[in-house]
Amino acid sequence: MNPVQALKTNPFVLAPMAGITDHAFRTFMKKLDTSVVVTELVSANGIEYKSERTMKLMSFDESQRPIGIQLFGEEPEVIARAAQVAEAEGCDFVDLNFGCPVPKVVKKGAGSAMLKDPIQLQKVLSAVKSAIKIPLTIKIRTGWDANTRNAIEVCNIAYNEGIEWVAIHGRTRAQGYSGLADWDFITEVKNQAKLPILGNGDILTPRQANLRLEQSGCDGVMIGRGCLKNPFIFMDALSMWRGEPVKNVKRDFVSLFQGLEREIVAHCDAHITGIQLRKFAAWFSTGYPGAAQFRKNLFQSKSNEEIMTLANEFFAGIGETEQEDQSQDEFLMGGHG
Numbered sequence: 001m002n003p004v005q006a007l008k009t010n011p012f013v014l015a016p017m018a019g020i021t022d023h024a025f026r027t028f029m030k031k032l033d034t035s036v037v038v039t040e041l042v043s044a045n046g047i048e049y050k051s052e053r054t055m056k057l058m059s060f061d062e063s064q065r066p067i068g069i070q071l072f073g074e075e076p077e078v079i080a081r082a083a084q085v086a087e088a089e090g091c092d093f094v095d096l097n098f099g100c101p102v103p104k105v106v107k108k109g110a111g112s113a114m115l116k117d118p119i120q121l122q123k124v125l126s127a128v129k130s131a132i133k134i135p136l137t138i139k140i141r142t143g144w145d146a147n148t149r150n151a152i153e154v155c156n157i158a159y160n161e162g163i164e165w166v167a168i169h170g171r172t173r174a175q176g177y178s179g180l181a182d183w184d185f186i187t188e189v190k191n192q193a194k195l196p197i198l199g200n201g202d203i204l205t206p207r208q209a210n211l212r213l214e215q216s217g218c219d220g221v222m223i224g225r226g227c228l229k230n231p232f233i234f235m236d237a238l239s240m241w242r243g244e245p246v247k248n249v250k251r252d253f254v255s256l257f258q259g260l261e262r263e264i265v266a267h268c269d270a271h272i273t274g275i276q277l278r279k280f281a282a283w284f285s286t287g288y289p290g291a292a293q294f295r296k297n298l299f300q301s302k303s304n305e306e307i308m309t310l311a312n313e314f315f316a317g318i319g320e321t322e323q324e325d326q327s328q329d330e331f332l333m334g335g336h337g
């Protein structure tokens, strides 16, 4: 299915997050009603060298469709060849990362550095677009810094190159993850853009997801960190959007977490499984009583069995407890977009 088409029945898209939205987590979130999903960023150079680790990042299963593979790189021809490999892997669309602020990436001219060089950006779009038959989307920031917020110019280039949508994280590269995403600016971009726009940044609740969508007029919204604190955010946002009562499923974190464990075990070795289980258990515990002690215990645990015992115990204790408002807390202030 075309990714833009998918927004018409569910406009709430899981934002790509390196080290988080891997094969296992995407399958898990699909069951929790996320719309389109995108892989974490994959290096076009890594694909060129057929790095085993890189190739594994592109794996997905049928339940994840429509699925996009996100690429980053600096050379138009290399990115175009990588896009052909992604297409051959059978994904539904290719997404290009023009938002990554990480110094190692921008130093080479990739990620958000492309925003500083619209001519190069246009060359990349043109090369990739003509190399593949499946749709092409891009993810950007509002601009490089406060003086060069050129998202509107980038959207015009994208439109002229036949790009399917532009997803905009409402911060400049210079901001990193500080301050707040500028939804007024996202709204302005949406008002002027001739192609579908996905707004992104700081959505933490299902209600906020619906408000942002409605007030910005965007065609969809992307939610990243919000689903790590509240994995039910997509399910509830979708129910609200459809005007249905919030789904009457028991908020059973024990079986939820066991479901995630099954996905992780199916796709990762024991070492990575341990890392992922600790991270997700710690994030899901946010805002519940005893979370600080739980995290300490988690990070001192010696085996994956011990992690699961601790998690089962903690999540069983949540019961009907309301999650405390965590919106003012700093949370995962760094990433690749």
Ligand SMILES: Cc1cc2nc3c(=O)[nH]c(=O)nc-3n(C[C@H](O)[C@H](O)[C@H](O)COP(=O)(O)O)c2cc1C
Pocket: 015, 016, 017, 018, 019, 020, 039, 040, 041, 070, 097, 099, 100, 139, 169, 200, 201, 202, 203, 222, 223, 224, 225, 226, 332, 333, 334, 335, 336, 337
């Ligand atoms: C840990 C982490 C990793 C990220 N990795 C990627 C990535 O691989 N590609 C990308 O386009 N954006 C990446 N991002 C950016 C997110 O997609 C999103 O734009 C950003 O987190 C703001 O949205 P949020 O407030 O809903 O999290 C990452 C963010 C975080 C926190």
